[in-house]
Amino acid sequence: MPYHSVVCVKQVPDTANITAEAMREDGTVNRTALPAIFNPEDLSALEAALELRERYGGTVTVLTMGPPKAADILRDCLYRGADRAVMLTDRRAAASDTLATSYILSQAIRTIGETYGAFDFVFCGRQAIDGDTAQVGPQCAEKLQIPQITYMEELVRLTDRTVVVRRNVGNGWEIVETTLPALITVIDTANQPRPPAVRKVMLYKRARIQDEVVAQVRQQLPDASPEERQTEVERQLEVLRGRDLLIEQWNLDDIGADLDRCGLSGSPTKVYRVQSIVLTKSGYKEIPPTEAGVRELIQELVVDRTLG
């Protein structure tokens, strides 16, 4: 029997590979200068959903929340075999912490279910490398009122409405069983994510979200009137839709979100301050065991961009 999956994916700054361009003079990391990548464990989540579809049939719908630029990873999902992509983008969602983010995502997942038919699985990567919190998966499951299975290493068995999963528990593993629908978070050892398929890259490289079309038209017709631009946007959207290349774009109203639970006002946790730490290599140096010496060491590590 076919199974329908929703996969939550996130575009993240590549925190694992800090480039020289991303370093500020004071030794701190300019986070906005880091290259944006597909969160690694979300690729594992996507792969799990694709393998499931290959075996049992069904569909894979990917969902991301972020700025319009994050449409890059939705195209990437289409290249790798996703059937459908949904972009949730809204300035009012900015500054959402994990509680607000999981609320918004769960509303979007519900809307996906209402729009395209009920889902059986929600797959998420265990955690995103920018925050490493691993909270959004479990919190989405709670908001959707479905069971969660975290740290999946292997989908052992699937019979009718029952799924059996081997999950990592840190000091070992356990095999658990639950009924569908369920939310599963996937760790990077679960599988080997497939690369983009060349044929699909050729097919979907022109896929766009509406915001991208609007930005593109603004560039193409810098001197046109708003009405002319609007007409051109409509025309281009129609062309994309006709070729099945228009990626669904939703805002908070489209998913019936309660605005008090989104963005800053829906977020209990606030970042109060940030201290930068950057680590690099150097040779041997002796430091005297005095306050001045230790201060000099810390200072040197700061200048050296080891500490910020």
Next chain:
Amino acid sequence: MIRVNREGEVWVFAEQEGGVLNEVALELCGKARELADELGVPAAAVLPGNNVSGLARRLIAQGVDRVYVTNHPRLAHFQTNSYAKVLVELIKKHEPQIVLFGATHLGRDLAPRVASQVRAGMTADCTDLQIRDVTDPKTKQVHEKLLLQIRPAFGGNIVATIVNYDWWPQMATVREGVMPLRDPDSSRTGEVLDEPVEITAADMPLKLVERHVEPRTVNLKGARVIVAGGGGMGNRENFRQIHDLAGAIGGAVGASRAAVDGGFIGKEHQIGQTGTTVRPALYIACGISGQVQHRAGMEESAKVIAINNDPEAPIFSVASYGILGDAAQVIPMLIKTLRERPVQTNS
């Protein structure tokens, strides 16, 4: 979200498996004691399980005043929903101001679900916790005695301080082995309270088919910064400085075999040939001579600071920085300097 009540207790989720308490729960009891004293409120532990009342005494000896015990046959094995139900019901009933969990696999599975259900803030994987008055940079309003939740983020490139401005309870998971494990004080007294919670089949959506676990180990492999102590720390008391420094810099706690053999810390923290092999970005070796067995476990570290009063100690051969001096005197200087670091304020 619950009511902001200044009398709210400081809570620890007492993680246990098969009737054995996870060490991080014991570490957190000590930290909860410290935070509760600053707030002038009691510290308490929440202990769900089956026939686990006998563990309450140990939690009290580690520093809490009260233990809420929920025994139920359906709580014999952990699963997210049933344990979350216990926590949620008790949080709503007793309105604690702070709830701490160990950042174990179990804790990081359970805590976010609880937070979502209570609609509370949740900070993952903290390495330090402090109580401070905080001025909201936006509203300029002063919030008294908030919990500063300090954690590495952005792949370890920053240390972020998270606060909840009067949105309670304040919840966090805390990295294992970072808070010092205090010596149990069996003369401490406290209350053990039974808290029955109804657990139905509907609270048990998962069925455990098979389970295979090995004795627990501390997650040193994933740490970007490790502060390790050796026999040169002298005694268990002095070894606590290792925890303090790890907290200040956002790192994990490691140890040499001499420190483990000396009883300063558990074997799961041991680094070296017979312990864990690590390659963090920064390794601070305090009072570690650096026998070849130890060096084998850490010499791949990107950068090493060695603190030792023996100029011949082999640890200096793998160090990028050497401090010839008594670690017990140098560490407080490091902590002081680190805490003085200029910070960026996020608005």
